[in-house]
Amino acid sequence: MSSYVIRRLLQGAGLLLLVSMIGFAILHLAPGGPLSQFAAGGDMTQEDLDRVAAQLGLDRPLPIQYLDWLWRMLQGDWGLSYRDQQPVLSVIGSHLGATLELMLTSTLLAMMIGAWVGILGAIRRYSLFDGFATIGAMIALSIPTFWFGLVVIYVFSVGLGWLPSGNRYTIGDESLANRVHHLIGPCMVLALVSTAVWSRYMRSSMLDVIHQDYIRTARSKGIPERRILIHHAVRNALLPMITITGLHLPTLLSGALVTETVFTWPGMGRLFLDSINYRDYPVVMGILMFTAVLVLLGSLLADLLYNVADPRLGANAT
Amino acid sequence: MTQTAPRVMQDEEDVLDVRNLGISFRTPAGEIPAVRDVSFRIRRGETLALVGESGSGKSVTSLGILRLTPKPPFCSITGQVLLRGRDGTVRDLASLPEDEMRDVRGRDAAMVFQEPMTSLNPVHRVGDQIAESIRFHEGLSRRAALDKAAGLLDLVGIPDPRRRLGAYPHELSGGMRQRVMIAMALACEPRLLIADEPTTALDVTIQAQILDLLRRLQERTRMAVIFITHNLGVVAEIADRVMVMYSGRVVEQAAVRPLFRSPLMPYTRGLLRSVPRLDFAGLGREPLAAIPGTVPDPLEPPPGCSFGPRCGGFLPGTCDAAVPPLEEARPGHQVRCVRWSALTGEAA
Numbered sequence: 001m002s003s004y005v006i007r008r009l010l011q012g013a014g015l016l017l018l019v020s021m022i023g024f025a026i027l028h029l030a031p032g033g034p035l036s037q038f039a040a041g042g043d044m045t046q047e048d049l050d051r052v053a054a055q056l057g058l059d060r061p062l063p064i065q066y067l068d069w070l071w072r073m074l075q076g077d078w079g080l081s082y083r084d085q086q087p088v089l090s091v092i093g094s095h096l097g098a099t100l101e102l103m104l105t106s107t108l109l110a111m112m113i114g115a116w117v118g119i120l121g122a123i124r125r126y127s128l129f130d131g132f133a134t135i136g137a138m139i140a141l142s143i144p145t146f147w148f149g150l151v152v153i154y155v156f157s158v159g160l161g162w163l164p165s166g167n168r169y170t171i172g173d174e175s176l177a178n179r180v181h182h183l184i185g186p187c188m189v190l191a192l193v194s195t196a197v198w199s200r201y202m203r204s205s206m207l208d209v210i211h212q213d214y215i216r217t218a219r220s221k222g223i224p225e226r227r228i229l230i231h232h233a234v235r236n237a238l239l240p241m242i243t244i245t246g247l248h249l250p251t252l253l254s255g256a257l258v259t260e261t262v263f264t265w266p267g268m269g270r271l272f273l274d275s276i277n278y279r280d281y282p283v284v285m286g287i288l289m290f291t292a293v294l295v296l297l298g299s300l301l302a303d304l305l306y307n308v309a310d311p312r313l314g315a316n317a318t
Numbered sequence: 319m320t321q322t323a324p325r326v327m328q329d330e331e332d333v334l335d336v337r338n339l340g341i342s343f344r345t346p347a348g349e350i351p352a353v354r355d356v357s358f359r360i361r362r363g364e365t366l367a368l369v370g371e372s373g374s375g376k377s378v379t380s381l382g383i384l385r386l387t388p389k390p391p392f393c394s395i396t397g398q399v400l401l402r403g404r405d406g407t408v409r410d411l412a413s414l415p416e417d418e419m420r421d422v423r424g425r426d427a428a429m430v431f432q433e434p435m436t437s438l439n440p441v442h443r444v445g446d447q448i449a450e451s452i453r454f455h456e457g458l459s460r461r462a463a464l465d466k467a468a469g470l471l472d473l474v475g476i477p478d479p480r481r482r483l484g485a486y487p488h489e490l491s492g493g494m495r496q497r498v499m500i501a502m503a504l505a506c507e508p509r510l511l512i513a514d515e516p517t518t519a520l521d522v523t524i525q526a527q528i529l530d531l532l533r534r535l536q537e538r539t540r541m542a543v544i545f546i547t548h549n550l551g552v553v554a555e556i557a558d559r560v561m562v563m564y565s566g567r568v569v570e571q572a573a574v575r576p577l578f579r580s581p582l583m584p585y586t587r588g589l590l591r592s593v594p595r596l597d598f599a600g601l602g603r604e605p606l607a608a609i610p611g612t613v614p615d616p617l618e619p620p621p622g623c624s625f626g627p628r629c630g631g632f633l634p635g636t637c638d639a640a641v642p643p644l645e646e647a648r649p650g651h652q653v654r655c656v657r658w659s660a661l662t663g664e665a666a
């Protein structure tokens with residue numbers, strides 16, 4: 001078990017290195033740069049700009065810059081934001097809570113609705129409900145998140161006036177009710193795709209399980225149908241969902257990025273886009289690495305959880 | 319085919335009385351009549367063996383008795399399945415409401431399946447799986463039910479039963495799992511046990527042990543047993559009576575001895591010829607004479623006798639005229655063949 005974890009962590013480290021190289025290259029090769037921000041500010045001469053570039057180390061060849069960044073990173077120095085000279089980690093930290101809040105609530109919502117829809121679709125396969133659920137999931141999967149976000153704002157904020165159109169809370173009112181009120185819109189938007197994903201996988205997992213021999217055995221014992229469904233079928237059908245949830249994490253993160261932008265939600269997604277616009281290299285790289293670590297740990301955690309949840313693997317896990 | 323005959327069994331000792339059971343599946347390709355006009359009775363303490371080639375409808379018959387076949391409209395059941403419960407009341411399982419059916423399953427009639435590897439739920443401990451039906455049928459607490467489950471594991475010959483309660487199915491061997499399945503089926507002391515090829519997936523020595531176990535348990539409880547198997551050697555060993563099925567119909571039914579000594583239906587004779595005989599063992603291995611040909615497509619059955627295309631005694635104009643009736647050739651010995659007396663040289 002522990003050797004497995006170590007192997008996974010080593011693989012993860014290799015992956016992180018790759019991600020950092022590609023990310024660094026794309027970021028620095030993209031047209032424009034931090035200097036154009038200063039230049040746009042107006043009254044800086046070319047010499048001033050050159051001085052700033054030298055200060056930031058931007059005048060060196062790209063590989064050197066990368067190695068320098070990597071070396072500092074390995075020592076735990078994530079660098080300072082170009083924008084406000086704050087340490088990158090504390091910039092990320094101050095946006096992390098908002099993102100986690102959004103991701104966790106929408107994931108919970110998606111799991112509950114998605115699992116329920118999937119289970120019901122499986123046991124009433126080809127029913128009217130199943131048909132609508134299937135079409136609904138297809139639509140949900142093909143709707144662009146930003147467009148759905150705009151529709152939600154248009155309908156519920158602009159039209160009906162039921163929901164705020166953005167932000168985490170009204171300034172000066174940080175009550176739970178106010179926060180929840182602000183959370184509803186973005187949570188709904190981010191949950192859309194996850195709900196569709198959950199319902200589809202849950203349905204197929206459930207269909208797989210209800211045709212297993214042990215379900216017939218349970219039925220032959222004369223126990224109530226409800227118990228067969230929950231205790232025998234759903235319990236087994238949920239196992240693969242652990243893996244699915246781990247695999248879904250990157251999609252969820254990119255969904256969060258869009259959702260946060262649409263709802264001016266002060267999370268990492270918005271921070272990421274803002275930082276790209278500002279060419280705030282240290283923050284962009286920091287977020288990139290942070291989310292990459294998050295995704296890797298997430299999938300590792302999913303695997304470990306699976307081992308715990310499935311007695312067949314628990315004892316003799318590789 | 320639904321009859322409104324009174325729900326009476328002629329004999330107090332009868333546990334199950336199946337009358338004109340028909341089971342058909344609705345598939346995209348059409349209606350598949352998997353079981354047609356099957357009737358039999360089985361008494362306390364009796365073992366009825368159900369034999370026949372793959373696809374002859376043995377499993378469907380047994381699943382249909384407990385209504386474990388797919389729900390209507392995907393599968394429809396006709397006829398009567400009269401079961402005498404522990405309190406002596408007779409109920410027709412073919413028309414019983416689903417919630418009453420649940421009281422019957424696992425309590426008055428229980429089932430053991432062929433595949434011990436996949437028939438137990440992998441995520442629950444075997445103790446809980448055995449205790450489950452006890453809790454529901456007898457209303458015992460989990461602890462009391464587990465106590466009883468430990469006793470059952472002991473009964474089916476599992477050593478160290480207390481500790482085994484906590485085992486997961488994957489931690490047990492195939493033979494052990496089948497013992498667990500049997501313990502589970504016996505949990506509420508059913509009056510009828512249906513065993514669908516309970517030993518087919520096991521290796522030979524384990525097979526013998528399981529058969530022995532079933533026989534001992536039956537002597538103890540006097541339950542009626544329906545034993546489904548491909549293996550005629552097993553039949554000779556365990557059964558009192560034999561019912562031979564072919565493409566969904568009963569084609570011969572008799573007590574074990576008359577059936578083995580003087581089978582009347584050509585199909586049964588073919589089956590018996592394909593059994594390895596110990597008394598031939600000395601004379602170089604003869605290849606088993608499997609019956610040539612294959613089981614007919616249930617969607618396009620041949621006219622008349624469904625065994626006709628594979629039968630050595632087939633007589634055009636006679637055998638393919640109509641489906642032969644099930645005829646009482648001798649007392650207690652039924653056969654579905656219009657030419658049995660001509661072929662065996664016996665007077666009808």
Ligand SMILES: Nc1ncnc2c1ncn2[C@@H]1O[C@H](COP(=O)(O)OP(=O)(O)OP(=O)(O)O)[C@@H](O)[C@H]1O
Binds near residue numbers: 350370377
């Ligand atoms: N769920 C189902 N849907 C459609 N047809 C089915 C279904 N279950 C069984 N059948 C059909 O019923 C017929 C009898 O099958 P059954 O399983 O009873 O055979 P069997 O005698 O038990 O054979 P085996 O020895 O292989 O177990 C087969 O032709 C099969 O195709």
Ligand code: SF4
Binds near residue numbers: 626654
């Ligand atoms: S009825 Fe004819 S074809 Fe059918 S088993 Fe008898 S002899 Fe053979």
Ligand SMILES: [Mg+2]
Binds near residue numbers: 378514
């Ligand atoms: Mg079968």
